Amino acid sequence: MDGMTDSVLKVEKLVKDYGDYRAVDNISFEIKKGQILGLLGPNGAGKTTTIQILVGITNMSSGKISYFGKDFQKYRQASLQRINSTSAYNTLLGRITVMENMMTFAGLYRVKDRRKKITELLERFEVSHLAQNRYQELSAGERTRVNLAKSLLNDPELLLMDEPTASLDPDIADKTLAWVEQLRSQHNVSILFTSHNMSEVEQICDDVIFLDRGKIVSQGSPADHTKKFDKVEIALTFKAPYERIIKILDSKKLSYQSHETGRVSIYSPKEEAAVIIAELVDAGIKISNTQIHQPDLKQVFIDIARNRK
Amino acid sequence: MKPASQFSLARVWTMVIHEIYITKRSLEIFFDIFIFPLINVILFGLISRFIFGQTTTNQYLVLGVLLWEIVTIVQYNITVSTMWEVWSHNLTNLFISPVSIVEYLTSHVIAGVIKTSAVLAILAVTTRAFFHFNLLHIGVTNLLFFAINLAIFAIWIGVLLLGFIFRFGTRMAAISWGLIFLFQPLTAAFFPLSVLPHWMQDIARVFPATYVFEDARRALGGGTGILLKSNLLILFLNILYAFAALFAFKYLFKKSKDSGQFARNDLG
Numbered sequence: 001m002d003g004m005t006d007s008v009l010k011v012e013k014l015v016k017d018y019g020d021y022r023a024v025d026n027i028s029f030e031i032k033k034g035q036i037l038g039l040l041g042p043n044g045a046g047k048t049t050t051i052q053i054l055v056g057i058t059n060m061s062s063g064k065i066s067y068f069g070k071d072f073q074k075y076r077q078a079s080l081q082r083i084n085s086t087s088a089y090n091t092l093l094g095r096i097t098v099m100e101n102m103m104t105f106a107g108l109y110r111v112k113d114r115r116k117k118i119t120e121l122l123e124r125f126e127v128s129h130l131a132q133n134r135y136q137e138l139s140a141g142e143r144t145r146v147n148l149a150k151s152l153l154n155d156p157e158l159l160l161m162d163e164p165t166a167s168l169d170p171d172i173a174d175k176t177l178a179w180v181e182q183l184r185s186q187h188n189v190s191i192l193f194t195s196h197n198m199s200e201v202e203q204i205c206d207d208v209i210f211l212d213r214g215k216i217v218s219q220g221s222p223a224d225h226t227k228k229f230d231k232v233e234i235a236l237t238f239k240a241p242y243e244r245i246i247k248i249l250d251s252k253k254l255s256y257q258s259h260e261t262g263r264v265s266i267y268s269p270k271e272e273a274a275v276i277i278a279e280l281v282d283a284g285i286k287i288s289n290t291q292i293h294q295p296d297l298k299q300v301f302i303d304i305a306r307n308r309k
Numbered sequence: 310m311k312p313a314s315q316f317s318l319a320r321v322w323t324m325v326i327h328e329i330y331i332t333k334r335s336l337e338i339f340f341d342i343f344i345f346p347l348i349n350v351i352l353f354g355l356i357s358r359f360i361f362g363q364t365t366t367n368q369y370l371v372l373g374v375l376l377w378e379i380v381t382i383v384q385y386n387i388t389v390s391t392m393w394e395v396w397s398h399n400l401t402n403l404f405i406s407p408v409s410i411v412e413y414l415t416s417h418v419i420a421g422v423i424k425t426s427a428v429l430a431i432l433a434v435t436t437r438a439f440f441h442f443n444l445l446h447i448g449v450t451n452l453l454f455f456a457i458n459l460a461i462f463a464i465w466i467g468v469l470l471l472g473f474i475f476r477f478g479t480r481m482a483a484i485s486w487g488l489i490f491l492f493q494p495l496t497a498a499f500f501p502l503s504v505l506p507h508w509m510q511d512i513a514r515v516f517p518a519t520y521v522f523e524d525a526r527r528a529l530g531g532g533t534g535i536l537l538k539s540n541l542l543i544l545f546l547n548i549l550y551a552f553a554a555l556f557a558f559k560y561l562f563k564k565s566k567d568s569g570q571f572a573r574n575d576l577g
Contacts, residue, residue, distance in 0.1 A: 018569060052572040055405040059566040077315060077407040085405050093331065093399045100330040107323025108406040134334070150402075 006033050007069060008158045008190040009054070014063035016049055016214075023049045025214035026063075031158065034188040036180070038201040038222075040297075041211035042305040047194050050211070051162050054192070055085050067158070081109065086151040087162035091143060094136030098127070098146050101135055102153070109154035121149040125179070141172040148179065158190045159183065165200060173200070180204055198298040208297065212304050222297055229295040231255075231303065234266040234273055236280070237289035245285055252276070255303055267303055320408050324416030325423070328386070331393055332424065338393075342385060342424055343431070346378045350432050353499075354440045363441070369526050371442045373499035375432055376525055379425050379459040380466075380498075380518065381489055386421030387414070387467030388474060388485035395479060395574050404571075410562060414471075418464055425460065447528040454540035455521050461547040462518040465554035466492070472554075472561030478574050498522050517547040 009031040016024035024046045031037050039047050052058035054065060056076055065072040067079035092101040099118065106114040122128040125145040130138060138146065144164065151159060161180070165173040181204055183189040195201055201208060202222045210218040210225070218225055238245060245264060249256050254276070255267040268276050273292055281287060293299075332338050350371070357370040394400040403413070436442040444452065470488060474481045493499070495509070496518040502510055513519045520543045524536050565571040 023569075049569065052401075052569070055401075057401050057404055057566065057572045058569050059563070077409065080405060080407045089398065090402050091398045092402065093327075093394065093397045095334045095393075095397070096327075096330045097334075100327075100334075104323060104327040104330070105402075105406060107326070108320055108403070108408050110317070110319055110407075 007031070008033055008035075008067065009192070010064075010066040010069075011050075011054070012064040012066075014050070014053065014065065015061045016046075016053060016058070017061045023214050024053070024060075027209075027211070027214070027216050029209055029216070029219065031190050031192060033157070033190055034184055035207065036184055036191045036193055036205045038205035038208040039192060039194045039211065040198075040201060040208055040301060042301070044213070045211040046214040047211055048162065049214075051085070051087075051160055051192070051194065054160060055083075056080065081154060082156060083158040083160065084151040084154055084156035085160040085162070086147045086164055088144070088164060088166035089162065090147075092135045092146065092150065095134060097132050097134055098122070098138070099131040101146075102131075102150060105150050106153050111153055117153065118149075121152055122146075125149045140167045141169060144168055144172065144176065148176065152183075155187070156189060158192070160192045162194050163196065164193075165195060165197060173197075177204055198296065198301055202297050210300065210304055217304060218300070225297060225300045226295045229300045229303065230269050231267045231295060231299065232270050232273055233293040233295070233299055234268060234276065235289075235291040235293065236264050236266065236277075236287055237262055238264070238280075239286040239288060244283075245280065248280060248283055248285070252279075257302060267299060316409070317407075317412060320412045321416045321419065324408065324413060325420045328390060328416065328420035331390065335393070338389075341389070342382050342428060346382070346428055346432060347435060350374050350378070350436060351439060354436060354442075358440065365530070367440070368442055368529060369501075370499055371436050371440055372444070372447070372525055372529055373522060375429070375436060375444060376455060376459060376522065377493065377498045378428060378432060379456055380463040380492070382425040382428055383418070383421040383460050383463035384467040384470070384489045385486070386424060387417045387464065388470045390417055390420070391471055391474065392479070392482055392485050395474075400574060401572060414468060417467075421463075421467075422460060425456075429456070446531075447525055448533075448535060450535045451524070451528045451533075451540070454536070454544070455525050458521045458540065458543045458547055459518055461544070461551055462516070462521070463489075465547070465551040468551075468558045469554045472558035475565040475571055475574065476561040476568075478570055492516065492518065495519075496522060501526060517543045517550065520546075 007030055012028050014024055014027050015022070027050070039050065041047050049058060053060045056072065067083060070079065072079050102118040103114060106118060111117050119128060122131055125148055127142055127145045127149065130142060135143070135146065148164070165176050168176060177200055180191060184191065193201070193205060205222060207221055208225060209216055218228065239262070249266060257265045259265065266276060277287070277290060353374045354371050357367040361367045394403060433444040436444065466489065470484055474485060495513050496516050497505060497513055502513055502519060502523055505513055520539065524539050527533050528536060
């Protein structure tokens with residue numbers, strides 16, 4: 001690797017302003033070889049803008065991005081040759097065939113022995129039978145697999161994956177995750193992964209960054225995040241009027257999530273859980289079922305999203 | 310790693326082939342660049358024969374319609390082809406690959422020239438068969454100069470329009486087809502410049518294509534020989550405009566990336 005460094009991507013003090021609105025606020029992070037980093041946050045947190053800047057389709061306002069130890073602005077083409085990206089929100093050209101799309105990208109990445117490489121990748125993702133089909137005729141799952149095949153054409157050392165499992169059925173989503181893990185274990189590919197599915201992130205990411213309103217609010221392994229998170233989820237089923245329990249929770253300034261009439265999840269410090277339940281009972285709330293869940297990434301995510309109000 | 314941009318002919322050629330894939334698979338494009346021009350030429354030819362008979366005026370009109378197709382097809386290939394990528398949400402996929410904007414534009418110009426050459430050849434044969442009109446009567450060298458100048462005219466207009474599409478998004482889609490037709494009367498494509506009102510003649514003189522159409526009609530009249538000096542002057546003027554258009558495009562492209570519009574174009 002160039003630059004005698006293990007760093008695949010280094011982001012330093014990245015800022016993106018849209019007029020008066022700061023979409024990305026002075027964020028810094030690094031991805032090492034073979035590392036899978038999750039980039040999480042509520043809608044509008046700045047994830048997509050960050051990825052758009054990282055692949056060079058949106059300009060940063062200030063900061064520095066380095067791929068493989070080299071400045072991205074100076075080494076744009078050389079950097080893009082060694083990375084690739086796949087997103088649930090981008091598709092290939094619909095009216096031409098899968099093979100024609102793949103040939104185009106293989107040509108742009110100057111892949112040697114193109115047909116062989118494409119055939120191998122389509123076989124790996126179990127879509128080789130679709131090679132002569134128009135891309136627009138494929139199902140969402142088939143498109144995702146073709147997109148993944150496209151994203152591996154240049155044997156990338158870093159893959160940016162923006163919600164790759166969005167809109168996939170559980171079987172294909174599970175297979176996709178298995179392919180992602182295989183990429184890392186067999187080819188030592190580094191991955192920047194965004195998803196709204198927290199169990200996926202916990203399953204495959206070594207480290208996770210939580211973004212909120214453009215800022216990094218938490219950074220570390222999934223276990224670090226849940227350790228730092230001192231709250232538990234109290235899942236209650238109750239019979240009292242919904243407004244009454246909400247009034248009590250609001251008066252105590254507790255973070256909660258209402259699922260449907262008669263069910264609510266309250267996020268509270270572990271040591272206060274019993275007190276909260278007792279107070280609700282004292283207030284005349286008839287609780288029919290109580291479950292206390294240990295914190296997971298989903299709770300960390302919800303807490304960040306709720307506390308931004 | 311190699312620094313800065315490395316222009317790659319291989320990537321340009323890949324994009325040209327990509328263009329050919331799209332043309333081959335799109336009935337709309339096939340109609341836009343092959344069928345409609347053919348209908349246009351036959352229709353105008355028949356109307357002018359009906360009105361003017363087999364006269365020089367009839368020949369002027371057929372010549373104008375033929376040469377005008379160079380402008381429309383080259384410009385179409387630069388702007389509308391990009392719109393297909395935008396509508397398919399594929400534009401950003403292309404630009405996260407190592408292809409540079411210069412390579413992208415170059416490939417569209419080459420694809421446009423290839424398609425235009427094919428269409429012009431078909432149209433020339435058609436007008437010969439239907440209207441006994443021989444395009445080569447203006448002289449092979451003149452024809453080559455006229456075609457190059459009209460292609461450059463279409464390229465800089467196409468590049469400028471593409472800049473506006475990148476900057477302002479798909480709401481500018483209509484201009485990718487429509488705006489070029491504004492130049493049809495303004496460049497006196499189908500009739501002598503003197504037909505235009507005086508104030509419009511002043512506007513028409515701003516555009517290099519106006520001089521091409523005027524020269525083409527003179528050449529068709531015969532006795533002009535190779536209009537070398539005039540053609541070179543038009544070429545010079547065209548190149549000046551092309552530089553200005555590229556400068557404006559560069560600004561609009563940067564603004565598009567600064568504002569996030571370039572990435573949003575693909576999100577529909």
